[in-house]
Amino acid sequence: AAKRLGGNTFHYYSHTLQESATRRMRLDTDLRSALENQQLAVHYQPIVHLSSGKIQKAEALVRWQHPTLGFVSPAEFIPVAEASALIIKIGDWVFQQAIMLAAQLRAVHDADFQVSVNVSPVQFRLNREGWQHWAEHLARLKLPGKTVAVEITEGLLMESRDEILNQLLLLRDMGMQVALDDFGTGYSSLAYLQKFDIDYLKIDRAFVQNISSGSSELSLCEAMIVMAHKLGLKVIAEGIETEEQCNMLRSIGCDYGQGFLFSRPIPANDLYELLGRTL
Numbered sequence: 001a002a003k004r005l006g007g008n009t010f011h012y013y014s015h016t017l018q019e020s021a022t023r024r025m026r027l028d029t030d031l032r033s034a035l036e037n038q039q040l041a042v043h044y045q046p047i048v049h050l051s052s053g054k055i056q057k058a059e060a061l062v063r064w065q066h067p068t069l070g071f072v073s074p075a076e077f078i079p080v081a082e083a084s085a086l087i088i089k090i091g092d093w094v095f096q097q098a099i100m101l102a103a104q105l106r107a108v109h110d111a112d113f114q115v116s117v118n119v120s121p122v123q124f125r126l127n128r129e130g131w132q133h134w135a136e137h138l139a140r141l142k143l144p145g146k147t148v149a150v151e152i153t154e155g156l157l158m159e160s161r162d163e164i165l166n167q168l169l170l171l172r173d174m175g176m177q178v179a180l181d182d183f184g185t186g187y188s189s190l191a192y193l194q195k196f197d198i199d200y201l202k203i204d205r206a207f208v209q210n211i212s213s214g215s216s217e218l219s220l221c222e223a224m225i226v227m228a229h230k231l232g233l234k235v236i237a238e239g240i241e242t243e244e245q246c247n248m249l250r251s252i253g254c255d256y257g258q259g260f261l262f263s264r265p266i267p268a269n270d271l272y273e274l275l276g277r278t279l
C-alpha cells in the first residue's frame, strides 16, 4: 500500500521508521551502561508554596547526557527503559539520589523538605520484591517516609490487578505521600482520589498554559482546586511560566506551583545554593 503513494513518499516514510527503530535500539544498548559511565544525573525542580513564596519541595527529574547524541529527553528514554527491567535500576538510583539531597536539605534548611520522585506503572508491575530496599535506604539516612512523595499517573490507578494497587499501599505504609501527576489529561475520575487516599493533585501544564481571566481553563483549574480541597488534597500547578499565571492560580487558592517562572530543573548543588539565598 505504501508503494502506491509514490516512490519518494515510500522512500521517505520507510526511512524515518527505520531511523527511529535504529535510534531506539541504540538508546536501549547505550542506556544499559549509562549509569556505570556516569552519564545519568538527577536534576531538581523547586516546588513553591504560593502564599509564602517558600521552596518547600522539589521534583527529581532524571537527565541523560549521551556522549555523542547529546542531551536525550526522559520523555524519549524512559519509555525505552520501561521496555526492559532497566527502569527498576534507574528508578532505584533516582530514589537514592533524591533522598540523599533531601537528607542534606532537611538538616540545613527546612526540616520538612520533601522530594518527589516519578514512579511509572511499569516500576510497580516489575517490582516483584516490593519496596523493602527503599525502606532500608530511608532508614539508613534516618529519614521518615514523608520525606518522599511518589508521583504516579492515573493509568496506574486504573490497573485492575490488586497486587499492583497493593504496592501503592505498601508505599503509603512506609509513610510516603502520593501525588497524582498530569491531572486533567486522562480520565480524571474523582472516585480515584477518594479511593486511593492521594495527597497531592498536580494540575497538568496544558491547563496552566492557557489560564487567563475568563478562560475555560481558569474555570477548570478553579473547579479542580475546590474539589481537591473538599477531598483533603493539596494542589500543585505544573508548568507555571508567567507572573500572570502565578497570580491567577494564587487567587483561586492553588497551594503550590512549579515551573520555569521559579526555576528550571537544576543540579542538586544549584538547588542547595538557591535555597541558601531564599530561605
Ligand code: C2E
Binding pocket: 045, 060, 061, 062, 073, 074, 075, 078, 091, 094, 118, 119, 120, 151, 181, 182, 205, 238, 239, 240, 241, 258, 259, 260, 261, 265
Ligand atoms: P513530569 O513528571 O510531568 O515532569 C514535568 C515535566 O515538565 C519535566 O519535563 C519538566 O522539565 C517540565 N516542566 C516543568 N516546568 C515547566 C515549564 O514551566 N514549562 C515547560 N514547557 N515545561 C516544564 P522532563 O524533565 O523532560 O520530564 C518529562 C517526563 O519524563 C516527566 O514528566 C516524567 O513523566 C518522566 N520522568 C522524568 N524523570 C523521571 C524518572 O526519574 N522516573 C520516571 N519513571 N519518569 C521520569
Ligand code: MG
Binding pocket: 059, 118, 151, 181
Ligand atoms: Mg512528575
Ligand code: MG
Binding pocket: 181, 182, 202, 204, 238
Ligand atoms: Mg507532571
Ligand code: MG
Binding pocket: 182, 204, 205, 238
Ligand atoms: Mg506533565
